[in-house]
Amino acid sequence: MFFISWWTRPSLEYQVNCLQQTSSGSFNYEPKHRNATSKAPFSNEDCQELIKAGYVINHARMRLGSGIQTYEKAKQLIEKWRHFQLKWASVESSTCIRAGERFCVCSQELFSWLSMPLEILYVNNHEVSNGIQPSPSYSTASLANPKVSKLKAAYCFGSGTLQGHLLVILVLFSIFNFMNFVL
Numbered sequence: 030m031f032f033i034s035w036w037t038r039p040s041l042e043y044q045v046n047c048l049q050q051t052s053s054g055s056f057n058y059e060p061k062h063r064n065a066t067s068k069a070p071f072s073n074e075d076c077q078e079l080i081k082a083g084y085v086i087n088h089a090r091m092r093l094g095s096g097i098q099t100y101e102k103a104k105q106l107i108e109k110w111r112h113f114q115l116k117w118a119s120v121e122s123s124t125c126i127r128a129g130e131r132f133c134v135c136s137q138e139l140f141s142w143l144s145m146p147l148e149i150l151y152v153n154n155h156e157v158s159n160g161i162q163p164s165p166s167y168s169t170a171s172l173a174n175p176k177v178s179k180l181k182a183a184y185c186f187g188s189g190t191l192q193g194h195l196l197v198i199l200v201l202f203s204i205f206n207f208m209n210f211v212l
Contacts, residue, residue, distance in 0.1 A: 032133075032144035032193055039144045041121060044133040047144045051191045053131060056148070058189065058197045066187040066201035067151050084199065093204075093211045100206035104184050107202055126186050128152055146191040147200070156182040182206040 032039070032047040039047070056063065065079060076086055093103050106112065113120040117137045124132040128151050133144040185203030190196060204211065 032146075034135075034142040034144065036140060037142065038119070038137070039133070039135050039142050044121060044135070044144055047133055047193065048131045048146055051131070051146045051193050053129065053148060055192045056189050057192050057194055058199075062199060063189060064150055064187070066199045067153070079199075084197075095211060097206065099211045100182060100204060103204045103211060107184070107204060112202065126152055131191065132188075143195065145194040145196070147188045147194065147198075148191055149186055149188045152186040154184050156184075180205060180207055 032043075032050075034040075034043055059082070062079070062082060062084075065075070079086060093099055108126055110120045110122045110124060113134070114122065119135050120132055124130065126149060128149055130149045131146060132149070133146055136143045136145065183203065183205050185201060187199065187201045189200070190198050
């Protein structure tokens with residue numbers, strides 16, 4: 030089942046219809062990989078397991094700046110899906126970021142638009158004033174930067190593709206606030 034809209038970006042009603050045709054939890058990949066991105070940043074062992082299963086892992090990160098104001102601004106923008114408001118792809122900006130929330134990524138392909146359903150699997154919001162590691166699943170050592178001293182805050186959410194999505198993707202969007210910079 031594919032969700033195609035010809036010539037124009039899919040309306041909110043079209044996206045709702047798309048989501049109504051896919052039931053919650055009807056992922057298009059094996060259950061054992063369902064929360065694989067919740068352990069990010071990945072250990073080498075985790076990466077190898079996902080690579081053997083056919084996944085490509087993208088560890089791309091970008092320094093946004095430094096300080097709590099940069100972190101808070103980045104968090105606000107990610108909560109409004111501003112990282113996904115492109116000419117050729119978008120997510121409805123009113124989509125709530127909470128576990129169980131289903132949404133569509135609308136992507137332009139030549140003369141048509143595809144609506145691809147996903148579901149948010151988890152949301153991690155760790156803000157610590159003492160600079161201690163916020164969660165056992167995070168490993169500051171795996172961020173490959175020896176200058177990183179302590180993780181002060183982290184905000185991330187992960188989603189998985191549902192039946193009707195053309196790809197099998199485990200997605201993680203994250204913001205890390207270290208003492209010296211924000212990723």
